[in-house]
Amino acid sequence: MMQREGRDPRALALRVLTFLGGLYFFLYFITPESLIEQTSIKAAHESISNGFIAVGSMAIGLGIINILAAHGLKLIFAKKGWQFSLALLVGMFVMIGVTIAHWITTDRLSADIRRVQVIGDFAGRIVEDARSEPGRYKSFAPTGVLPPLQARVAALDQYGIETTHYLNLSGTSFTGDLALQELQSECVEGAKTLTDLLIKLRMRSWNNLDQEGEALLTSVSQQAARVASTYAIVRRKESARWLSSRLYDFLYNGLFNHLGASMFALLGVYIAAAAYRAFRIQSVESALMMTAALVVMLGQISFGKMLYSEMPAIRQWLLEVPNSAAFRAIRLGAGVAGLMLSIRMWLSIESRKGGGHK
Amino acid sequence: MNGLEHATPAVIALLLIALCSFYREFVRIQRGWQHTIRRIPGVDAIEGAVGRSAEQGRAVSFTTALTDVGPVLYACLGVLQSVAKRVAQYKLKLLVPQYSPEAMAVVEDSVREAYSEVGKSGLFDPESIMFLSSEQFAFASGYMGLMHREKPGAAFLFGSFAAESLVLSEAGQQVGARQVAASVSPEQVAFFICTCDYTLIGEELFGASAYLGRDPVQVATVAAQDRFKLLLVSLIAVGVLCATVIAFVPGLAWLRPLDLLSVGWEAIAQ
Numbered sequence: 235m236m237q238r239e240g241r242d243p244r245a246l247a248l249r250v251l252t253f254l255g256g257l258y259f260f261l262y263f264i265t266p267e268s269l270i271e272q273t274s275i276k277a278a279h280e281s282i283s284n285g286f287i288a289v290g291s292m293a294i295g296l297g298i299i300n301i302l303a304a305h306g307l308k309l310i311f312a313k314k315g316w317q318f319s320l321a322l323l324v325g326m327f328v329m330i331g332v333t334i335a336h337w338i339t340t341d342r343l344s345a346d347i348r349r350v351q352v353i354g355d356f357a358g359r360i361v362e363d364a365r366s367e368p369g370r371y372k373s374f375a376p377t378g379v380l381p382p383l384q385a386r387v388a389a390l391d392q393y394g395i396e397t398t399h400y401l402n403l404s405g406t407s408f409t410g411d412l413a414l415q416e417l418q419s420e421c422v423e424g425a426k427t428l429t430d431l432l433i434k435l436r437m438r439s440w441n442n443l444d445q446e447g448e449a450l451l452t453s454v455s456q457q458a459a460r461v462a463s464t465y466a467i468v469r470r471k472e473s474a475r476w477l478s479s480r481l482y483d484f485l486y487n488g489l490f491n492h493l494g495a496s497m498f499a500l501l502g503v504y505i506a507a508a509a510y511r512a513f514r515i516q517s518v519e520s521a522l523m524m525t526a527a528l529v530v531m532l533g534q535i536s537f538g539k540m541l542y543s544e545m546p547a548i549r550q551w552l553l554e555v556p557n558s559a560a561f562r563a564i565r566l567g568a569g570v571a572g573l574m575l576s577i578r579m580w581l582s583i584e585s586r587k588g589g590g591h592k
Numbered sequence: 593m594n595g596l597e598h599a600t601p602a603v604i605a606l607l608l609i610a611l612c613s614f615y616r617e618f619v620r621i622q623r624g625w626q627h628t629i630r631r632i633p634g635v636d637a638i639e640g641a642v643g644r645s646a647e648q649g650r651a652v653s654f655t656t657a658l659t660d661v662g663p664v665l666y667a668c669l670g671v672l673q674s675v676a677k678r679v680a681q682y683k684l685k686l687l688v689p690q691y692s693p694e695a696m697a698v699v700e701d702s703v704r705e706a707y708s709e710v711g712k713s714g715l716f717d718p719e720s721i722m723f724l725s726s727e728q729f730a731f732a733s734g735y736m737g738l739m740h741r742e743k744p745g746a747a748f749l750f751g752s753f754a755a756e757s758l759v760l761s762e763a764g765q766q767v768g769a770r771q772v773a774a775s776v777s778p779e780q781v782a783f784f785i786c787t788c789d790y791t792l793i794g795e796e797l798f799g800a801s802a803y804l805g806r807d808p809v810q811v812a813t814v815a816a817q818d819r820f821k822l823l824l825v826s827l828i829a830v831g832v833l834c835a836t837v838i839a840f841v842p843g844l845a846w847l848r849p850l851d852l853l854s855v856g857w858e859a860i861a862q
Contacts (some may be wrong), residue, residue: 242677263609266857267598297693300723306717490727497729501755504762508786511765561778565797567821568776575663575798575815577614583809 249582256580258282290523301326332485335478345468353394353428354458359379359452360386364443384440387451394432394454401425417468424461429485481491526552601860602853606823617812631673634772634790635800638671638748641770641789642678645745651685653744653769655735658728659751661694662775663798663819668750669702670801670810671774675748676706679846682717686723689738691731695724732756739763747789750797753780762789774800795831 244380262270262279270276305319364383380386401421431454438447473479508529514520532538578584599607602734615750621627645652654672659665661856672688679686688703696803700721707716736759739747747764749757749771757773757780764771765787773784784791792800803811838844 241822263597264599264604268857293692293697296697297723297726300693300696304719304722366595398608490730493733494727494729497759498755499735504758506784507762508758511786535661564776564778564781564794566824568798570821570824571667571798571814572663572776572794572818573610574614574813574820577611577665578809578813581667583618 235560252582253580255286259579278529298326325465329485332478332481336482337479339473339476343469347462347469349397350458350462350465353390353397353463354455356390356393357451357455357458360390361443361455364448383443387435387440390454391432391435394428394458398425398429398432398461401461403408414468414471416465417471421468424464428457428461477479593767597755600854602855609823610816611818614813614816617816617819618809621808621812622668627815629799629803629811629814632792632796632799632803634774634792634796635803636773637677638675638800638804639761641746641748641772642675642682642684644770645684646682648745648804649684650777651687651742651745652679652744652748653687653689653742653764654738654748654750655689655760656691656695656699656751657694657731657749657753657756658691660692660703661698664751665695667798667801668774669699670805670807671750671797672699672700673706673709674801674804676703677710680712680832681850682706683712683715685742686720687738687742688742689731689735690721690723691728693723693726708803724785729759732759733826735760736763739767739769740764741782743767744769749775749784750792751775753777758783758787764788 262275265275290361301322305322306311308319308486309316309323360585363380431450433451435454438450440447443451445544529545530549530552533545533547533552538545538549631764642652654675655667656668656672659668676686684799686703688699688710700718703720703721704713704716707713724737724738725731740763743765744767747761749760749764752758752772753775754777757775757777761771761773761784771788772792773788774797775781776794776797778794781791781793790819795817799814800815801807817824834848838848
């Protein structure tokens with residue numbers, strides 16, 4: 235169905251890619267779900283969809299280049315309104331810098347917290363695995379078979395001691411408000427208790443898991459979970475004071491979000507102005523609109539019910555019947571039109587002249 | 593059909609009918625068949641609004657607002673091309689504020705093509721297609737500022753809109769621009785009717801580009817969508833009729849032809 239316009243190899247390649255991409259999603263849509271589940275397509279589908287999203291996200295780079303080109307040139311040649319371009323570029327770079335700094339610090343913070351959480355998870359997993367059949371196959375183990383219990387406990391002990399030592403070092407600043415100091419001290423005390431429990435692990439044999447050993451590992455797991463949760467609160471409270479967090483909070487939550495909210499607040503004023511303009515009865519349509527609006531408004535308030543007890547029911551009928559029907563009609567028409575245009579885009583059918591988009 | 597991940601047999605049948613309908617109209621157009629498109633006052637007003645701007649020597653603004661790359665954007669591009677050609681012929685200033693970086697590249701290409709089609713490539717100013725923000729209200733704020741600075745004589749609002757629709761159209765009203773809006777978002781249509789001189793509702797947006805451009809392929813698309821819509825409306829009428837009959841004669845409950853639309857492959861296999 236393609237026209238011969240596609241002699242340009244770039245345009246032809248685009249058309250072929252568009253067609254193949256569309257064909258994949260079309261076939262995925264029309265194939266029965268049971269058939270999809272029997273094949274490996276289901277698992278690959280998410281990756282394929284993410285691939286398309288990744289291609290789309292490249293447009294962010296395109297957007298940044300466009301901004302730099304348009305506003306950078308304006309600034310360099312000192313064209314009219316260059317001050318606005320300067321403000322935009324400065325704002326953009328400051329926001330990019332602050333967001334990257336904030337991202338790096340929160341990423342490090344999450345890794346630190348996770349490091350502590352792992353102790354509890356690891357101890358819990360050892361107990362869980364030891365309870366089940368020993369030596370059974372485990373897909374997550376590198377060799378496919380779990381290492382011996384003794385080796386795993388030794389690894390837990392070593393990792394736990396290293397991490398709690400790190401906790402003891404980082405938690406000794408005792409600065410800030412009283413609540414934070416209390417939490418810091420709780421964290422250090424908890425880490426000491428955890429170290430004691432870990433030392434106890436060394437003092438016994440781990441050839442098999444008896445009741446006492448299971449209780450000890452469970453205590454390690456629970457204590458580590460407690461320490462991890464306190465540590466997470468302490469670190470998050472501390473991180474809120476960092477310069478990158480404070481700048482990000484000020485620029486994004488303090489400035490940007492509130493400016494957006496101010497714009498949204500304008501809507502209230504504009505709705506009143508637009509309503510006034512619309513409700514000047516100049517034609518049969520506006521009279522009809524005015525009457526419907528009046529009924530809906532009266533149906534919403536008790537005064538309307540005082541005037542006529544059936545007013546809320548009429549309001550409900552207006553909203554549910556004529557209003558819904560009109561909404562559905564608009565959606566149906568737009569949906570069908572969108573479907574036909576999608577078919578045309580999928581097959582890259584365009585005229586040689588007029589309306590032909592690349 | 594919201595959230596339908598895999599088509600049922602009836603949906604596949606409807607899709608095939610849609611494809612056949614499109615193919616039939618496309619073949620007819622190639623054989624020289626001429627369709628006529630009903631006049632839409634809002635579409636006629638587009639030309640009038642640009643003409644008025646030319647008389648006043650004011651700029652023309654066209655925004656696709658929150659529209660991302662997709663069928664709606666392509667429908668808007670047809671109208672944008674038509675507006676850009678007239679703007680180029682009248683040597684007016686064109687303002688195309690953008691929300692989506694992806695759409696911006698396509699829009700720029702489209703406007704450039706329109707200028708070159710009327711032999712006015714030299715008049716094309718890439719800065720007329722400006723990226724404002726991909727944040728809804730930051731875009732609305734930028735658009736308001738632009739309207740108040742440039743005071744365009746005509747403002748076209750085509751595409752997908754959300755809560756910012758009224759902010760955009762009120763800004764146009766305040767500077768006395770003649771406004772034509774077209775939206776596929778039914779919730780925003782009421783706001784546009786209140787604030788714009790003309791409003792195209794739903795699918796009229798798709799028809800506008802075919803009407804203005806008289807492009808045979810676009811006209812064939814409109815013809816195919818009308819045929820397909822006729823089929824869907826007939827199905828709705830049959831459904832309403834059957835539901836009414838069942839309400840009066842409950843014994844005829846098996847008479848639910850539209851239930852076929854939701855019957856899956858498993859039920860057929862059984």
